[in-house]
Amino acid sequence: xxxxxxxxxxxxxxxxxxxxxxxxxxxxxxxxxxxxxxxxxxxxxxxxxxxxxxxxxxxxxxxxxxxxxxxxxxxxxxxxxxxxxxxxxxxxxxxxxxxxxxxxxxxxxxxxxxxxxxxxxxxxxxxxxxxxxxxxxxxxxxxxxxxxxxxxxxxxxxxxxxxxxxxxxxxxxxxxxxxxxxxxxxxxxxxxxxxxxxxxxxxxxxxxxxxxxxxxxxxxxxxxxxxxxxxxxxxxxxxxxxxxxxxxx
Amino acid sequence: xxxxxxxxxxxxxxxxxxxxxxxxxxxxxxxxxxxxxxxxxxxxxxxxxxxxxxxxxxxxxxxxxxxxxxxxxxxxxxxxxxxxxxxxxxxxxxxxxxxxxxxxxxxxxxxxxxxxxxxxxxxxxxxxxxxxxxxxxxxxxxxxxxxxxxxxxxxxxxxxxxxxxxxxxxxxxxxxxxxxxxxxxxxxxxxxxxxxxxxxxxxxxxxxxxxxxxxxxxxxxxxxxxxxxxxxxxxxxxxxxxxxxxxxxxxxxxxxxxxxxxxxxxxxxxxxxxxxxxxx
Numbered sequence: 001x002x003x004x005x006x007x008x009x010x011x012x013x014x015x016x017x018x019x020x021x022x023x024x025x026x027x028x029x030x031x032x033x034x035x036x037x038x039x040x041x042x043x044x045x046x047x048x049x050x051x052x053x054x055x056x057x058x059x060x061x062x063x064x065x066x067x068x069x070x071x072x073x074x075x076x077x078x079x080x081x082x083x084x085x086x087x088x089x090x091x092x093x094x095x096x097x098x099x100x101x102x103x104x105x106x107x108x109x110x111x112x113x114x115x116x117x118x119x120x121x122x123x124x125x126x127x128x129x130x131x132x133x134x135x136x137x138x139x140x141x142x143x144x145x146x147x148x149x150x151x152x153x154x155x156x157x158x159x160x161x162x163x164x165x166x167x168x169x170x171x172x173x174x175x176x177x178x179x180x181x182x183x184x185x186x187x188x189x190x191x192x193x194x195x196x197x198x199x200x201x202x203x204x205x206x207x208x209x210x211x212x213x214x215x216x217x218x219x220x221x222x223x224x225x226x227x228x229x230x231x232x233x234x235x236x237x238x239x240x241x242x243x244x245x246x247x248x249x
Numbered sequence: 250x251x252x253x254x255x256x257x258x259x260x261x262x263x264x265x266x267x268x269x270x271x272x273x274x275x276x277x278x279x280x281x282x283x284x285x286x287x288x289x290x291x292x293x294x295x296x297x298x299x300x301x302x303x304x305x306x307x308x309x310x311x312x313x314x315x316x317x318x319x320x321x322x323x324x325x326x327x328x329x330x331x332x333x334x335x336x337x338x339x340x341x342x343x344x345x346x347x348x349x350x351x352x353x354x355x356x357x358x359x360x361x362x363x364x365x366x367x368x369x370x371x372x373x374x375x376x377x378x379x380x381x382x383x384x385x386x387x388x389x390x391x392x393x394x395x396x397x398x399x400x401x402x403x404x405x406x407x408x409x410x411x412x413x414x415x416x417x418x419x420x421x422x423x424x425x426x427x428x429x430x431x432x433x434x435x436x437x438x439x440x441x442x443x444x445x446x447x448x449x450x451x452x453x454x455x456x457x458x459x460x461x462x463x464x465x466x467x468x469x470x471x472x473x474x475x476x477x478x479x480x481x482x483x484x485x486x487x488x489x490x491x492x493x494x495x496x497x498x499x500x501x502x503x504x505x506x507x508x509x510x511x512x513x514x515x516x517x518x519x520x521x522x523x524x525x526x527x528x529x
Contacts, residue, residue: 057433059429059432059433081432081435081437082435084435085433085434085435086435089433089434090433092426092429092430092433094424094426096424096426096427096429096430097430098427098430098431098445098449099449100448100449109444110434110435110436113436113440113444114434114435114436114440115435158434162434162435
């Protein structure tokens, strides 16, 4: 592989292996995600979907392989975590908002404390982002006072406030009550349409079909198949994809 | 994942109607319990004093020695405040050290914590008394370190070790998602601890911290063995001065009641806080 090929993708995983104890989770995963692409990763539970995301932003160290985000070598020993977090944000299934901080503080604290950006500028941006996720009126509330869907939208605003070039969504609607799933997906759709690179692990097939540029299907720690959503859902090539889709659709 | 949600309980817990009223009712009940207990103790002390002799001279003696004993008791309080203040500061650092990602910090922190947590307070006290210099010279002036101060330093050590464990436990009880969220926002370990984890721990640490303080205060009469003129020392001095064996039981009962009256409200209050912060 040449260097130009390697640089054409914004997020690149090459032959990534990861085991937890004796159980292998990733067994040679390679992906290439271009800037502005919206990727949905689906697959049975335990197939390594979430681990892929956690490896991309260095929450989980990998055993073998190579990961690159923009010009940052995630797998390098001298990884600059701050620079990486400026490049990729993450939104979690359990929101993981800081319960002792207000909504506005949750959104603004990392750019102020970690990126050392100007306080008033960050607060303005945070307020704008909160209105964007339709929570401008909740700026001074605490996360515990919000519904799950609202908390997740705050978590998305928090990730956006770091001004990343890509956002990883880790089953962000899986913990939500059904009536709140829509409001969160609407926000993600908006972000994707604005050109943000999104890597979305999800079980929402309808959303994936409509929002994604490309699908990845994982099973048993490997990428089984990748295709644009139309052909992916209409005629999956691999037997495993077909049997999975027949169960969930 | 439902488990995770349960652990978030105290934070995302919905304010049930009437929850606040119930809390204030519980606090009132605690207050009533404390007052009742204190009243009982006072009655017991008086009964003991009266039963020990029919003449009121005994009660008179108790009253006569009260200011002297109170001066001693003040020293118990001062020693306990000194030890809890520096012990808390030291305990926070040692507790953080136990969870530090570098083994060079975490291993010594764990060893120190376990060693001093499992050492008898009295032995630590003796150690400190004989290890610390009797006098220090600062800029040509010689200062004598009072024995109460050396004892207070001796009490600080077990407080540091015990609080270190409280801090470690509280930090580990914070869901891992909080650590991960902070990490994914670029926070370094120390920033994560100071901005995200420790502030959430305060609520959880408060009840055991108050408990530790009550235990500490009850341990301060140990300082009488090393010559600090605290309440127990002064009570014995009073007994020797009176040389009346009938005074023995009432005077010690009187002294015990002081410790009880000081410590019991703290214990009761920490129990109330524990109930309040308990995961619902």
